[in-house]
Amino acid sequence: DVKVTQSSRYLVKRTGEKVFLECVQDMDHENMFWYRQDPGLGLRLIYFSYDVKMKEKGDIPEGYSVSREKKERFSLILESASTNQTSMYLCAAAPDSNQPQHFGDGTRLSIL
């Protein structure tokens, strides 16, 4: 089974801080994704990556960036955290666009 591991379950940061969320997958999948999940809004795609050093914007990339230096690791970066980025962040991985995405347990991020 695919294992997608997110480094923190809960995280509290202050406005203006630079925040790193880490995600690691163990199945050598090409595609990795970052979503945020908010009540009443569902899951929204922030960024995704098809391969090492490649990235594509999702539906809500503003205020975020990503890094994929190794195939198994996909990092989400909040350059200068703001309170409206308080959310549940979910990472996912998939071998290709014809296969289901498998999710990590999520990081609940609070920005104070």
Place this chain on the structure above:
Amino acid sequence: EDKVVQSPLSLVVHEGDTVTLNCSYEVTNFRSLLWYKQEKKAPTFLFMLTSSGIEKKSGRLSSILDKKELFSILNITATQTGDSAIYLCAVYTGANSKLTFGKGITLSVRP
């Protein structure tokens, strides 16, 4: 803009009931439709549907896709308290791997 709409948004039933969860979509270049179950943590994959009229089944859960009317249903028979969760519907579109999600349906099964 691609759109996935789930209904109802929430549902409360009693153990043993049968429930039907709905998902409709308006997207360009449909490829497949997926159902996930989310309890307190990660969404877990249930079904992936690509062809109309072919039912997929796993235990008490089943799902079917209608590509002409652009919807899918997820049925759960003889519900149990462990079925309480958020059920997510998502659609793969286009040449890339982008999934568009509905807002989810919160199902509560009471003893």
